[in-house]
Amino acid sequence: MLRVGIYGASGYTGQELMRILARHPGVGIAAVTSRRYKGIAVADVYPAFQGRLDLKFMDAGPEEVAGRADFIFSALPHGTAMEAVPLFIKAGKKVVDLSADYRLRDVSVFEKHYCRHASPELLGKAVYGLPELYRKEIAAAGLVANPGCYPTSVILGLAPALKKGILDPASIIVDSKSGASGAGREPKTGSLFCEVNGGFKAYNVFKHRHTPEMEQELGRISGSEIRISFAPHLLPITRGILSTMYATLRRDMSAADLISLYRAFYRDEKFVRICPEGALPNVSSVRGTNCCDIGFAVDGEQRRVAVCSAIDNLFKGAAGQAIQNMNIMTGLEEDTALDMLALFP
Amino acid sequence: MLRVGIYGASGYTGQELMRILARHPGVGIAAVTSRRYKGIAVADVYPAFQGRLDLKFMDAGPEEVAGRADFIFSALPHGTAMEAVPLFIKAGKKVVDLSADYRLRDVSVFEKHYCRHASPELLGKAVYGLPELYRKEIAAAGLVANPGCYPTSVILGLAPALKKGILDPASIIVDSKSGASGAGREPKTGSLFCEVNGGFKAYNVFKHRHTPEMEQELGRISGSEIRISFAPHLLPITRGILSTMYATLRRDMSAADLISLYRAFYRDEKFVRICPEGALPNVSSVRGTNCCDIGFAVDGEQRRVAVCSAIDNLFKGAAGQAIQNMNIMTGLEEDTALDMLALFP
Amino acid sequence: MLRVGIYGASGYTGQELMRILARHPGVGIAAVTSRRYKGIAVADVYPAFQGRLDLKFMDAGPEEVAGRADFIFSALPHGTAMEAVPLFIKAGKKVVDLSADYRLRDVSVFEKHYCRHASPELLGKAVYGLPELYRKEIAAAGLVANPGCYPTSVILGLAPALKKGILDPASIIVDSKSGASGAGREPKTGSLFCEVNGGFKAYNVFKHRHTPEMEQELGRISGSEIRISFAPHLLPITRGILSTMYATLRRDMSAADLISLYRAFYRDEKFVRICPEGALPNVSSVRGTNCCDIGFAVDGEQRRVAVCSAIDNLFKGAAGQAIQNMNIMTGLEEDTALDMLALFP
Amino acid sequence: MLRVGIYGASGYTGQELMRILARHPGVGIAAVTSRRYKGIAVADVYPAFQGRLDLKFMDAGPEEVAGRADFIFSALPHGTAMEAVPLFIKAGKKVVDLSADYRLRDVSVFEKHYCRHASPELLGKAVYGLPELYRKEIAAAGLVANPGCYPTSVILGLAPALKKGILDPASIIVDSKSGASGAGREPKTGSLFCEVNGGFKAYNVFKHRHTPEMEQELGRISGSEIRISFAPHLLPITRGILSTMYATLRRDMSAADLISLYRAFYRDEKFVRICPEGALPNVSSVRGTNCCDIGFAVDGEQRRVAVCSAIDNLFKGAAGQAIQNMNIMTGLEEDTALDMLALFP
Numbered sequence A, B, C, D: 001m002l003r004v005g006i007y008g009a010s011g012y013t014g015q016e017l018m019r020i021l022a023r024h025p026g027v028g029i030a031a032v033t034s035r036r037y038k039g040i041a042v043a044d045v046y047p048a049f050q051g052r053l054d055l056k057f058m059d060a061g062p063e064e065v066a067g068r069a070d071f072i073f074s075a076l077p078h079g080t081a082m083e084a085v086p087l088f089i090k091a092g093k094k095v096v097d098l099s100a101d102y103r104l105r106d107v108s109v110f111e112k113h114y115c116r117h118a119s120p121e122l123l124g125k126a127v128y129g130l131p132e133l134y135r136k137e138i139a140a141a142g143l144v145a146n147p148g149c150y151p152t153s154v155i156l157g158l159a160p161a162l163k164k165g166i167l168d169p170a171s172i173i174v175d176s177k178s179g180a181s182g183a184g185r186e187p188k189t190g191s192l193f194c195e196v197n198g199g200f201k202a203y204n205v206f207k208h209r210h211t212p213e214m215e216q217e218l219g220r221i222s223g224s225e226i227r228i229s230f231a232p233h234l235l236p237i238t239r240g241i242l243s244t245m246y247a248t249l250r251r252d253m254s255a256a257d258l259i260s261l262y263r264a265f266y267r268d269e270k271f272v273r274i275c276p277e278g279a280l281p282n283v284s285s286v287r288g289t290n291c292c293d294i295g296f297a298v299d300g301e302q303r304r305v306a307v308c309s310a311i312d313n314l315f316k317g318a319a320g321q322a323i324q325n326m327n328i329m330t331g332l333e334e335d336t337a338l339d340m341l342a343l344f345p
Helices: A012-021 A062-068 A081-090 A107-113 A131-139 A149-163 A211-222 A255-265 A315-329 B012-021 B062-068 B081-090 B107-113 B131-140 B149-163 B211-222 B255-265 B315-329 C012-021 C062-068 C081-090 C107-113 C131-139 C149-163 C211-222 C255-265 C315-329 D012-021 D062-068 D081-090 D107-113 D131-140 D149-163 D211-222 D255-265 D315-329
Strands: A002-007 A027-033 A071-074 A094-097 A143-145 A173-178 A229-234 A241-248 A272-274 A292-299 A304-311 B002-007 B027-033 B071-074 B094-097 B143-145 B173-178 B229-234 B241-248 B272-274 B292-299 B304-311 C002-007 C027-033 C071-074 C094-097 C143-145 C173-178 C229-234 C241-248 C272-274 C292-299 C304-311 D002-007 D027-033 D071-074 D094-097 D143-145 D173-178 D229-234 D241-248 D272-274 D292-299 D304-311
Touching: A002 A012, A002 A062, A012 A027, A012 A315, A027 A062, A062 A081, A071 A081, A071 A315, A081 A094, A094 A315, A107 A211, A131 A149, A131 A315, A149 A173, A149 A211, A149 A229, A149 A241, A149 A255, A149 A292, A149 A304, A149 A315, A173 D173, A173 D241, A229 D241, A229 D304, A241 D173, A241 D229, A255 A272, A255 A292, A304 A315, A304 D229, B002 B012, B002 B062, B012 B027, B012 B315, B027 B062, B062 B081, B071 B081, B071 B315, B081 B094, B094 B315, B107 B211, B131 B149, B131 B315, B149 B173, B149 B211, B149 B229, B149 B241, B149 B255, B149 B292, B149 B304, B149 B315, B173 C173, B173 C241, B229 C241, B229 C304, B241 C173, B241 C229, B255 B272, B255 B292, B304 B315, B304 C229, C002 C012, C002 C062, C012 C027, C012 C315, C027 C062, C062 C081, C071 C081, C071 C315, C081 C094, C094 C315, C107 C211, C131 C149, C131 C315, C149 C173, C149 C211, C149 C229, C149 C241, C149 C255, C149 C292, C149 C304, C149 C315, C255 C272, C255 C292, C304 C315, D002 D012, D002 D062, D012 D027, D012 D315, D027 D062, D062 D081, D071 D081, D071 D315, D081 D094, D094 D315, D107 D211, D131 D149, D131 D315, D149 D173, D149 D211, D149 D229, D149 D241, D149 D255, D149 D292, D149 D304, D149 D315, D255 D272, D255 D292, D304 D315
Parallel strands: A002 A027, A002 A071, A071 A094, A094 A143, A173 A229, A272 A292, B002 B027, B002 B071, B071 B094, B094 B143, B173 B229, B272 B292, C002 C027, C002 C071, C071 C094, C094 C143, C173 C229, C272 C292, D002 D027, D002 D071, D071 D094, D094 D143, D173 D229, D272 D292
Antiparallel strands: A173 A241, A241 A304, A292 A304, B173 B241, B241 B304, B292 B304, C173 C241, C241 C304, C292 C304, D173 D241, D241 D304, D292 D304
């Protein structure tokens, strides 16, 4: 039984980790931390856990958590995770960090978009935790940087096409739409029910911090530098990201051709599903699952493709993928505790 | 491996049965029927099943389904189920019927509220499928009438108090609120997104067909005739019923007293959770689960209690409870495939 | 042209006052205050005002606002309004106060439920601002206490029946459901989209602070003391309150009898609409309007009535009613700027 | 007082016409038709009209409606409108047709995307009813083809840039998101609350019928042929369209430059609002209004612009614009009955 700790467990990502791990047959939750909820039962903060998880939030430092757990999820915000993660590593623990702190390999890019980095020496050791691309490296890693939610949907959606070189790399436009849980559980005016419900808007267009992460990974896959015009939008739903990705095809291809190419690329992947011809993904079909659904439309006249990908931002976009990484890093079956069907309707 | 059939599987209840059964370790889905979707893959109607359930809807009669399955869920509408269920019984199959057709023991009450009954001889043999009250009878039954969604929330919410005789039986008012999935998947103007979203209303107040079902069961528990003033409302959510039940207490009792009484009554129940003092249930804490959460408030001055109970109408209120009954009827662990945590947020 | 000031204009009630007043032909908005948004254009906080209202929030004291305006709406929270309102009165201005500070006549009741009162001497002078009951007093008043949102729906829903003495006063149970805007625009975890969306719960059952306000007013109408068991619930919608009010009838009456009685009582009222027999109100039919819709169901066997009333909590439950009061207090046509049709769908 | 008729008034567009016209000071509603609701009061179908509009649906032919009204809105679906409109014209009535039947000038394009045209001789006489572009022609027209909802948002969003020739015409991608009311009030499975709520998907990507309408109008403005890659999405909100339009700039321009250009282009327009720099439109800021809000983001490195435009699809995208056209065609002030502020929150 693997003893896991969740460092910074009070937000939506933390509770999603607890929600999934509570039913993981190979894992015991040894410690969950929260300064705000210190000493309070998880079930008092999240009543859904009543009778299902008998655990209290503790306010413990990294060393104490490392003493209790064999494996650690850090669910702190960026800029804070980088203070704690080195201590977990030093204590010899395996870590999946869910912040942005170890996703970018180039410290100058990180510092341009986020803040000064406190442990840049770990950047070269961290593995980018997208199992569909880096399964082997993840299996051998001590520190995995769990991908951002938008990047997960975009990289999975574009990787096969960029790998095969069928897209004009200067033509990529990504129009993403995310549910409100992506903004976290901090009380902010913009996240209030009355502000979000019935509304829809774009925000941070062409300047969202997830862009360099996408560009880094898509660049590696394509073997050349990639620039993306990325436009995120806020959806009045709780869970889900749908990314609609536009690019010019270098040669004539039909939707059927793309489906074949993607099905071959993701042949052995349990969590990536390619929609049949004529169908496009809906976030409601992946709600509460670790799946990424991908579909295509082609504008033959303009030789342009639209790739649509859908994930649950809290699941495949955060906690589910983190647990997928943990399963790989510890030699468990990759889909353990992750094989649920979407909650629909 | 138990081979199960779902007769009338295309609606929300049918798909919820498939969704849960697809992950049930002791069960294989042998047949799912739908006239409307004959020959179409389940995953083409409900894309969430893509890659998870490789099955087509078939248009088969009861005999054919009985030939393929050992255990049958009938998910037809009331008035139609009564034509098929006798054939399943005749073929020696165990059946859980999710319609209203076998819930009322008195055929005249049934015919007053529904329609002429085609197989009244089965009414005396059918067991009312609320495991928390009738576990033994269900274990021995060939035909279980799965309770209505409203009645499940109301009976679980009032049973302990009525059993103990602490309520004035003439004082019971039930104000229930249900999500839109309770109206099914038939295209009706009143069920359209634009009609439901942002709205809220009562409907069928004091004349809803689930009332006699509640009165029958609560009367049995209390040992005397019970009349309920039942007022259902339509909530702009997909899943969930919250029932707020008001009654006059026969003697002074505090919320803490009620909590003790209910905790004792439901001591061995995995799916009924009594909220701690000061807390009241939220439908979002039971979403996607087989749980019923119950909480209390007492108006000491008026010696009146409010009991709040929350369920997921498609799960504990329909498909989940049906599978709980199947587990009991076939000797499986009662919570097999039913032990998930609520999808929150 | 009446110069009006809004003291504490940054919340949802303040913006609703601005939204309605911006189109009021007899009014000019002379000052809107907000400490938080000092110097910021209203349209920068609420983009819907862009090109429609050219005004900045100012951080001004009561005296300064009194110097700029002839008529003042105080939209401060309870406990704070009581500091400012006496200064407006002293300056000879007419005031509608939208807080709870002047609604309760008995200072001890106020102090039991809220806080110590800083200007109790005004309690006897303030008029309770429900025009359907106190139109004459409002016309002559200098200070009007605008009713709470829940009390507006409940008092309008029960007044005719209590006036006529047809209800057992000990039997009244009020089950109210309110949209999330009732909780205001302060960022609180419980008001986040992800917490409210898809959820439904009761809160503060039998102990909500609006209860004494209802009891005071319904007691005055009925001529005897009234105690109410009041259970509020939080709806996942932005605007709207639906109150379902249960009581025992003292004599047999049909829904048609009640409709006649209520239609007679509200004969000259433009903003109260009695639903035809068989129909019940929906909050979506009053969204964005000053209307209160009322409908009935009768449980003849139990001699119990359910009265349903629907209002828009920000409009008839707050800003719209405040402007209705202003129109009356200043001799304008009562429905000026208030005659819109509901935004449906 | 202008007597207006609404032919085919029972859907959401028809009810929105009634909702706005009921408060139009220069108009009397003389006839509203519906086969389905023949003889039923409008307020019985749409309770929001209770006490506000005393009118029954009639089942009358075009001649009868023409006999009662001076001005006619045809709100029939495409393919049906073309049968009735010629009769209104023959009777000498002015008409705004809200279907697609007279929007396309080239009958072969129409017939490719819709159906055989029954009155192609009127195509040359109909004026495309976008007042911001064709005010003079509309003023002189007998038949105005009211624009589609998507085209309204897209044409207003791209017209200034294409007029000035600053965009590469081969680079235009339009990612639009529409609320569910765009699908109308016909009961369809895909429009049910439970199917739409919590979901999000693209549909008809690169093959939506509104595309040729956009291409026709944008081609006229730019003076050259325009091809658009158009990808519509379904939003889980009732009202609102947000279009995010991407194009390559022919020369370096900042967001501020675009704002200046658009503000100049729409200088005299009351219903088009250009967001200040850094701000982007939200559909909730135009809900229930005739406004179109437009904002910009520029990706300097890629020399790419994103233009966001927001409208209420039932208002500026249908009924409101139709009434704006009527006001122009009959010499009334253009914003009569159209000057409301958005219903927010």
